[in-house]
Structure formats: structure tokens, C-alpha cells
Amino acid sequence: MTPSRAQGQPGNVRRGRRPAGEDTRAAILDAARTEFSAKGYDASSLRAIARLAEVDPALVHHYFEGKAALFVESMSLPANPSFLIDAILAGPREQVGERLAGTFFDIWDSPQGRERLVALIRSAVSQEDAARMLREFLVREVFGKVALSMGVPQPQLRAGMAAAQMVGVAMMRYVIGFEPMVRASTEEVVALVAPTLQRYLAGRSD
Amino acid sequence: MTPSRAQGQPGNVRRGRRPAGEDTRAAILDAARTEFSAKGYDASSLRAIARLAEVDPALVHHYFEGKAALFVESMSLPANPSFLIDAILAGPREQVGERLAGTFFDIWDSPQGRERLVALIRSAVSQEDAARMLREFLVREVFGKVALSMGVPQPQLRAGMAAAQMVGVAMMRYVIGFEPMVRASTEEVVALVAPTLQRYLAGRSD
Numbered sequence: 001m002t003p004s005r006a007q008g009q010p011g012n013v014r015r016g017r018r019p020a021g022e023d024t025r026a027a028i029l030d031a032a033r034t035e036f037s038a039k040g041y042d043a044s045s046l047r048a049i050a051r052l053a054e055v056d057p058a059l060v061h062h063y064f065e066g067k068a069a070l071f072v073e074s075m076s077l078p079a080n081p082s083f084l085i086d087a088i089l090a091g092p093r094e095q096v097g098e099r100l101a102g103t104f105f106d107i108w109d110s111p112q113g114r115e116r117l118v119a120l121i122r123s124a125v126s127q128e129d130a131a132r133m134l135r136e137f138l139v140r141e142v143f144g145k146v147a148l149s150m151g152v153p154q155p156q157l158r159a160g161m162a163a164a165q166m167v168g169v170a171m172m173r174y175v176i177g178f179e180p181m182v183r184a185s186t187e188e189v190v191a192l193v194a195p196t197l198q199r200y201l202a203g204r205s206d
Numbered sequence: 207m208t209p210s211r212a213q214g215q216p217g218n219v220r221r222g223r224r225p226a227g228e229d230t231r232a233a234i235l236d237a238a239r240t241e242f243s244a245k246g247y248d249a250s251s252l253r254a255i256a257r258l259a260e261v262d263p264a265l266v267h268h269y270f271e272g273k274a275a276l277f278v279e280s281m282s283l284p285a286n287p288s289f290l291i292d293a294i295l296a297g298p299r300e301q302v303g304e305r306l307a308g309t310f311f312d313i314w315d316s317p318q319g320r321e322r323l324v325a326l327i328r329s330a331v332s333q334e335d336a337a338r339m340l341r342e343f344l345v346r347e348v349f350g351k352v353a354l355s356m357g358v359p360q361p362q363l364r365a366g367m368a369a370a371q372m373v374g375v376a377m378m379r380y381v382i383g384f385e386p387m388v389r390a391s392t393e394e395v396v397a398l399v400a401p402t403l404q405r406y407l408a409g410r411s412d
Contacts, residue, residue: 040332043248122331124382126246131382139384154394156386160378161398164387168374172366176330176337178345180362181370188360192367196402 025063027053032074037115040122041071041130072129075120081141088146096146097198101190104166108174109186118174121167139163143201150202162200169193231269233259238280243321246328247277247336278335281326287347294352302352303404307396310372314380315392324380327373345369349407356408368406375399 031053035044046067050057064070088100107113123130140156143163147155169189172181181189237259241250252273256263270276294306313319329336346362349369353361375395378387387395 040248042246043332125328125331125377126249134382135384139378154386157390157394158398160384160387160390161375161395163384164374164378165371165402166374167377168370168372169367171331171373171377172345172370176340178341178366178369180360181366184363184366188363189367192364192406195405196371199401200398 024053024055024059028055028060028063028070029074032070033112033115033119036071036074036123037119040119040125041067041127046070068127068129071123071127072133075116075123075130075133081137081145084142085145085149088142089149093150093202094198096150096202097196098190098194100146100162100197100201101166101194105186105190108170114174117170121170121175134163134167138167147201152201152203158200162197165193165196165200230259230261230265234261234266234269234276235280238276239318239321239325242277242280242329243325246325246331247273247333252276274333274335277329277333278339281322281329281336281339287343287351290348291351291355294348295355299356299408300404302356302408303402304396304400306352306368306403306407307372307400311392311396314376320380323376327376327381340369340373344373353407358407358409364406368403371399371402371406 028049031049032044035049035052038044044067046060047057049070050060053060060070064073084103087103088096091099108117120130120133124134125131139159143159144156147159147162152158169181172178173184173189234255237255238250241255241258244250250273252266253263255276256266259266266276270279290309293309294302297305314323326336326340330340331337345365349365350362353365353368358364375387378384379390379395
């Protein structure tokens, strides 16, 4: 574990398993997502992330300023907010809730999407960077923009209520593991949650 | 910090500020709630709890088997579930959602109720005792029994969705601090959330 070993350059592969440079960086980010998802921010360590990525701990410090910086970068979003909003708003107004729920569960039911979501939620309860990411991205940029474009009263409060419902479903289904929520199909969950999102964000459809 | 100092008996007050015996135990439980609420389970330490309670750390080990045992006892619920359910079910069926929301916010808007709730949520993401308490108490004993007594289809899944909404509101309002949810009055939050709980647990009222 000498410092010189930490200075790998692309093409200069020293450990066999992981090439240096961008691939090392990507391996550290992958390991960070896995570790933050399993343990949350507080209980995750840079040493454990390095072990999981099969790199020298010095390399983690070489590529990232510290745990907070690594967290923020590893949580960089799997989808562009404006892409999400376009998908949600494209179509009849009375189906906004259904499209929103469908769009989210499409992301969350992929292994990578779920891992990032669980890491974000586990971390948001104790870590301000993660809490800010939830507030600014999920609530304001996605739900807030949908509510604004629907012209409902109290759009930010309604965005908060809709986000609360989705964060709560994610807690029950993926984090806390309440059995009937874990077992339910995506379709069953969407069928129950869509009218709730519809009422908050676009007013009742019926 | 000698061990003899840790063996206080009722009436045998050695440190002046805190009487020994049951009062010491209660002071440790109070301090534990404050610490778990502020930091969550993982980042809380018995040493910090002892410091906050102004007792010798040996006393914490004297009264409680360890961090998990102290956690479980400090989270013991501020209200009896059957009392909650009676309050929710007493009255017209079409107001179940409103009574449920009102009953919960009455508890949550008291400082002690809010502190326990935040501690429970912060801890449930990483600690199985807290996750189990949420699943077994909040979801099954309260929401599940309401859904069952209303005779809706899929009562446990619907209980999970209703609990998800309430846990999500608690996250946004008390833990993550999304500003429009923090600023909203209890009445505004209840007005938005009651129809959601009503639909999940008792079917639509209109």
C-alpha cells in the first residue's frame, strides 16, 4: 500500500483486476453506491468502499476530496429531470398521476435505480447533502414543476405531499420492507398511488 | 468515574443534579430519545447519552443491556395503539381519513411525540429494531386494523400505502425539512392528506 501505487495512469495497469484512470474512478463510484445503499452515509467508510472497489484506499483520496464529495458524485442522478418532466407531462392531464407513478417505478425497479434511491433515502435522514438532493431534485425540480405546470393552488406544498407519498412508498417497499408492499406488483402499487398523485398535482380527474 | 459511583440507590443521591434509581433511569431514557432523534441509531453513542443525562457511562450499562435495548425502550410508544384505533374509528365512516390525520398530527406536533417519531424514522433506515417497530406498530397495529375494520380489499397493502403517506409527510416535514411542508399549518396538511388516507383505508367518501 505505498503511495506510488495510488498514482495509476490510463494504460498503466498495476493490479491486474482494475485498470487505472477513469475505470478506477468508475469502480470507486460503483462501490460507493453499493456501500451507501447498504449502510447509509454515516456507517459507510472510505476504507470499506476501497476494499469493495479492490483499490488502494489512497486512490479514493486521490480521486475524491472526501466522503461527502464521493457521496454527492456517486448519487448523481440516473435521469435528467427535464427528461422526466417531459415524459410526465406528455399526454392527457387526467393521467398525470399514472404517468408519474409509472415513470418512477420504471426507474426504481431497475437494480441501479433502486440502489441509488435506497442510498439517497438511507442517507437523507442524517446527511444534509442527501437531504438537499431530495428537496432540490425530487421535490422542487420534478414534482414542483409538474404542479406548477398544472396550475393547482399551493403548488409547492402539493409537490411536497406528492413527493412524501413516493418517498414513503420507497421506504416501505425498498428500505423498511413491509411485506405486503414488497410483494405487490408494480401495477398494483401504481394503481393505488396514481390517484393520490393526480389529486395533489393536477386536481381530481373524476 | 469509579464503579461504586454507578451503584446509586433511590434516596442515595451522590451527584446532586440527578437522583439515583428510577429517576436516573428516566434521565437516561430522555437523553437517549434526544440523542437518537438528533443523530439516528448508528451515529448515537452510549457515552454521548450518558454525558447528556449527566450520569456516569457505567450507569447506562447498569440499567440497560446495550444500545439496541436502550433504543427499544426509549422508543416505547407515547400512545397505546388500541386507544389510537378507538379514536380513529369513533365517528362517521366518511371521516376516517380526517380523524386519522388529526390524531397523528396531535401526537406529532407535541415536542415529545415529534422527537420519538424523528428518532424512529432516522433509525428505521439502518436499524432493524426500529424498522420492525414501524412495520409492526404503525403499519400493522394501527393502519392495518383500521383497513380491516373498514372491509376494503387488500387491507394490508392499503395499510402500507397509508402508512407510506404518513411516514413520507413526517420525513418531509420533520426530518428532511422541505420548506413549504415545514411552514404549512397542521390544518393545511390534514386537509390535503385526509382524502388520501380515506381512499386507501375506507374507500372514497364521495
